[in-house]
Amino acid sequence: MLPVSVLTGFLGSGKTTLLSRLLRHEDMAKTAVIINEFGAVGLDHMLVEASDENIVQLNSGCLCCTIRGDLVFTLLDLLGRRDRGEVMAFERIVIETTGLADPAPILQALITDTALAGDIQVDGVVTTVDAVTGAATLDRHPESVKQAAVADRIVLTKTDLPEAAELQDRLSTVNPTASLFTAIKGDIAPGLLFDSGVFDPSAKPADVQAWLAAEEHAHDHAHDVNRHGDGITAHAMVREKPIHAVALTLFLEILAEHCGPDLLRMKGLVKLVESADRPAVVHGVQNVFHPPVWLDRWPAEDRSSKLVFITKDLPGQWFEDLLQALDAEVAEAHERQR
Amino acid sequence: MSESLDWGQRLEALLTGALAIWRIDGQVERDANGICILETEQAKVTIARVTDDGDPYWEVANPNGDLPPLPFGGIQGMLRAVKEAVGADETGTRLVIGPQDDR
Secondary structure, eight states: OEEEEEEEESTTSSHHHHHHHHHTSGGGTTEEEEEEOBSSSOOHHHHSOSOGGGEEEEOBSOTTTSIIIIIHHHHHHHHHHHHTTSSOOOSEEEEEOOTTOOHHHHHHHHHHBTTTTTTEEEEEEEEEEETTTHHHHHHHOHHHHHHHHTOSEEEEESOOOTTHHHHHHHHHHHOTTSEEEEEBTTBOOHHHHSOOOSSOGGGOHHHHHHHHTHHHHHHHHTTOOOTTOOOOEEEEEEEOSOBOHHHHHHHHHHHHHHHGGGEEEEEEEEEETTEEEEEEEEEEETTEEEEEEEOSSOSSSOOOEEEEEEESSOOHHHHHHHHHHHHHHHHHHHHHHO | OOTTOOHHHHHHHHHHHHHHHTTOOEEEEEOTTSOEEEEESSOEEEEEEEOSSSSOEEEEEOTTSSSOOEEESSHHHHHHHHHHHTTOOOOOOOOEESOBSOO
């Protein structure tokens, strides 16, 4: 399936510079780009140096607000043109959002649209953060915090200044599951940002380890007073005991019902009672979850379930309490049926 | 929460956390029988896990109201009833997994 990545980042954070530089790389030669610009006259597409035929401009408004129509239509149109040989046979799509976009509904549309299902595979979110102005932007614009919180890859642009270390620490607190890179003038290897297999890691089980390594970092910060006032907290849960599939389903349903948009992202590697040797990877954006992917084997000797939640100020302990109670309830029901 | 907790302890933890999730000020107390009393400015609700005959179930009651105690087979229904009773804002939505025709 065709990997689709979302490139986001606040206004002026270096998205277009990064994209322009990436597209010059030979590994990105077969890439189609959808550029979403806010306003009637687009500019960014002129700044991206790539073949015009593979750049599509969306000027009708911010993608996250018009997602069901324009984005899906554009993707289908692009795929159709490729199949008819009207454009280059691209092997990847990058969607560059506006600087104010909320990436969550874009991801949700990519995951849930039936017309796109079977043709595309969500490859993750890359978020650019300006190292010079990033801290002030995070302070003033909640959109930028959410862009970082939902990211799978964060690229710190424009600097190698020492101050960047503090910003990196803050970003790791907002989103401990994201890999963090720096890129000066957009110079970064595409392989670090794309083909991450985040949503379908069956081909890259080792990568699951990478984002679950965040679990330790999340533990470090789970009880940290949020000194920046971002309102975003990460919570990690580790559970040795396998979880009943029914309990996991009820758990996800209750999270959707009670947490709503305050649950920004959730990632997990889950040991199910019914499939103890093949862990399930679960991946959610607010109430929308990618279908679980079962790995052929555990990626490491550690066979405990690990779940990471990135939330807008929700008490992480509740997730543990809820899952344990649900699993106990299901276990008791199974016991009574024997 | 320890795996060895009894249902009264589990319930108390669940309800206390739920108030925070719903952004509602209130308190939860547990009596000697494991029955939890959740009190907010707007409502007082009692929640019990009933295990007398047959399968256990949850009972949600509003002792100051007119409604009779309502039974729920699982935690999901119990939490939904308590949320409604305390007048929490409806911020949640339904779970969606993968491609959906009806969205």
